[in-house]
Amino acid sequence: MAGTHSAKDNDLAEKAVKDDALTPPTGDDLAVVDDLSVSFVTDAGPIKAVDGVHFTIPRRSVVGVVGESGSGKSVTARSIIKLLPETATTSGAVWLRSRDGKGAVDVLRLSGDDLRRVRGGEAAMVFQEPNSVLNPVYTIGWQIEEGLLAHGMKDRKERRAKAIEILEKVGIPDAATRVDYYPHQFSGGQKQRIVIAMALVLNPGLILADEPTTALDVTVQAEILDLLRLARDEFGASVLIITHNMGVIADIADQVVVMYRGHVVEQGDVEQIFYHPQHDYTRRLLAAVPRIGQKLVVRDREGRPVERKVDWRTQPVAVEAKGLTITYPGRLMQPDFTAVDGIDFTIHRSEVLGLVGESGSGKSTTGRAIAGLQKVSGGSLKVLGVEMNGVKERAFKPKRAEIGFVFQDPGSSFDPLMTIAENVAEPLIVHGKYSSVADAKDYVGDLLEMVQLPRAYMNRFPHELSGGQRQRASLARGLALKPSLLIADEPTSALDVSVQAKVLELFKQLQAEIGFACLFITHDLAVVDMLADRIMVMHQGRIVEHGDADQIMQHPAEPYTRKLLASLPVPDPREQREHRAQLHELLAAEQA
Template sequence: MSETNNTKAVNMVFPNEGAKDVNTSGATYGQSAPNAVMPHLSKDMLASVDKLGISFVTDAGPIKAVDDITFTIPRRTVVGVVGESGSGKSVTARSIIKLLPETASTSGAIYISNKEGTGELDVLKLSGEQLQQLRGGEAAMVFQEPNSVLNPVFTIGWQIEEGLRAHGMKDKKELRAKAIEILQKVGIPDAETRIDYYPHQFSGGQKQRIVIAMALVLNPGLILADEPTTALDVTVQMEILDLLRLARDEFGASVLIITHNMGVVADIADQVVVMYQGHVVEQGDVEQIFYHPQDPYTQRLLASVPRIGEKLVVKDRYGSVVTRTTDWRKEPVVVEAKGMSVTYPGRLMQPDFVAVNKVDFTIRRSEVLGLVGESGSGKSTTGRAIAGLQKISDGSLKVFGVEMNGVKERDFKPKRADIGFVFQDPGSSFDPLMTIAQNVAEPLIVHKKYASVAEARNYVGELMEMVQLPRVYMDRFPHELSGGQRQRASLARALALKPSLLIADEPTSALDVSVQAKVLELFKRLQVEIGFACLFITHDLAVVDMLADRIMVMHKGQIVEHGDASQIIEHPQDAYTQKLLASLPVPDPRQQRERRALLHHIPGQE
């Protein structure tokens, strides 16, 4: 793709001894700039973070987020930065383009070279105008949540063109042509028409493609991708990773990708930086990190990753394996669906949408049924229908013997206490103005088990301890807990009424792998001890394989495959199931290369 060549000149200089040249964004290279620095980067290095420290001013005093970290980003290389939430990954990436709040103070240096290798800058010393030219022109950011980046009131074409306008391009025809070209590059179908669409008219994966297009349109040398695949379906995730590979291989950019998914790192990274509590604890090429990790934290991180074919084994404090004492196959049926359909009525002359189409399944007491599929396949709708949160439009659905087709609320309300629901995002399902104790106690008060939070406080404390949260957390608000702690509290609330059926809707999709491992272990232990039936909804086959007795695969509202977990994982029959399995990145670089090649041989997936 050609560079923008008619942008205005600004006082941003990449010094190069004895050289006087003009780059494609109009910036003049030479040694006369006030921010010129002596070369710190070799020709094969694009950027370097040198003894970087970042602190934030808070009411409780300064907090050190990043402490004396050093690493380099070579040219045309994908560098993966991994670690738990709070390790300093995102703030490090943002500091590379100086995208930090006013409360942040920095030390050390960040050097970045231009794409042509004719000079470099110390980013932390740049002025506001120089930073504006650096951002987008030399380094661009791809954020985790595209909805927070895309403006809902402007077309996606206007938003892509905005970056070009900021860097001096004025011709409307050229702007539109550039926007269409980059949309085609990132795989948006019918780009000539869809350039005039608004963000809400695209799927989540397409919106992430558009955000990547915005980053690539000025052809920068460095792409900073902050958790670009979190909570995406494995098939969409694979496509996004292919786009980042395209940025390296076709656009010649380096990519710094931040993620907690070790499978993603194995799939795309050339080099890996491991961070923990604001420090770089290990760095090296991808095979060295995966096959010969040196730091104990890296070893624990890799051990926490769910792998296909590995069942979750939970032991008690005496070392004995915790297992069910009864055979779930002989237990009574608690949920039975026959020809169940859920249809959303069309609006504004649009046809009706069939979200779930004539599905049959059962869930027995003490069984864990895994429900997998992509976004829009009907998974969550099925779970909500079982919980009585969504009316079914056709067929039969019996929950604890109550027919849900046409059921009246007064008839089903007594059964609601027997159903627990764990939502995907506990941050949005908790009332932010209520303490954790108030949130957990809410179902107890609604169902009149206790008259007040004060009366339920002791029992809530027992629930907190059951999900391995200290009682002192009861008086905290949801925002004061980490993601994993909020998910544990959400599980405590779901189990407060001792339900016979638990519906878990993507409960671990956005958690770090180490936190996810602890939540899954806790989930398994409680399921064995309490014996509740469970519908576990997820798009991650490795996670569901660890927990589920049976697996159902949904695609476009229909069940395409259904059977014992080992049968589905080891011998998938349907091409869609095969695609899901092949799209799931595994934490093994060599094996992942083989799996990626295998994906292209699945029927209908070329």
């Protein structure tokens, strides 16, 4: 695909910045991050987010940057196109060679028009959340054309043709028509494709992808990774991908940079990092990755496995669905939408039932119906002995205290103006267990200690906790009333692998000790395999497969389940190559 650089872009390409201490890229390197340090000014004084980072990005390669939240990954990537707030102070250099190889510039020294020409023309960014990038009031075609216009393409017809061409390249069906659609008319995966199209349309040499697959289903994630491979193989670009998912790194990366607390602790080719890691942190990161067939074993302080006191199969049924149907009424002359279509299942007390499937399959709707947050349209749903089809709130209200809910994003489910103590104590006060937060203070402290948070955190606000700490507090709130039934809706999807591992261990320990029935909703099959006794696979509102966890994971009977399993990236580069080939075979058979 031809580039769209202007004469000014060529001038920039020929303009090389020289410095005695810092060296521009040589040989086959497209970019060099050289002794980069970034500090932010805060009320409490300067905070150093990145400290003396150095690595290179070769041409036509994928470099993966991994590490936990707060390790400096995103700050490093944003520094490459100088996309930092005014409170940031930088030192070192970020050398970026032009695509035609005529010269290199230190991006940190650029400003004004020179910097604008680098952004989009030489390096472009793909952000984690497409909804934060796409403007809801403009068509996607207009938003792609905006970048072309800013870089000198004046002809309107030419811009539209280029927008349609790039949408076709990234796999948007019927691109000539859908170029005039608005962002809300596309699925989450399609919106991520559009954001990648916006990055590719100016044919830059470097694509910076910041957690581009974090909240996506495994099948959509596989498609996005194929698209980033296309950027390398067909467009000839280099890709810097930031992620905490080691399976993604095994799937796509050629080189790996491991970051921890603002420093690069290890870097090398993908096989060296996975098979011969040198740093303890890298080894811990790899050990925390959930894998299919790896059952989670939690031990007490004496080293003994923590096990449930009863066999769930002998316990009474907590939830029973027969022909459960949930329909959303259509609006503006649209037909009704059936989200859950005649499903049957049971959940026993002390059992963990895993519910997996893609977005839109009906997983969360099922969970909300069990919690009494969504009306049942047809069939039968009995929750703790109460029939939910046609139930009156007065009849169900006494049961609400027996049902806990752990949400996917505790940041949005906590009231930001309330302290952690007030948020955790809220269900206790609503259900009359305590009269005030002050009365509940000792019990709330016990709850926080149960989920391994210090009592001192009671007086903090949600934004003062990390993502993993907030999720633990969310779990404490869900268990505050000692529920008989817990619904966990994607509780670990946005967490780092090491934090996720700790939350899952805690979850299993509490489930063994308390013995609540649990519906665990997720799209991560490796996570559900670690926890669940039985697994239910949903697709388009129906149960396509249902059975013991080992049976579903090791011997799936349905093609859809096999596709889900093949789409899950394995944290092993050699095994993942075979895995990806298997997925492509399944997709080819599906289309045949």
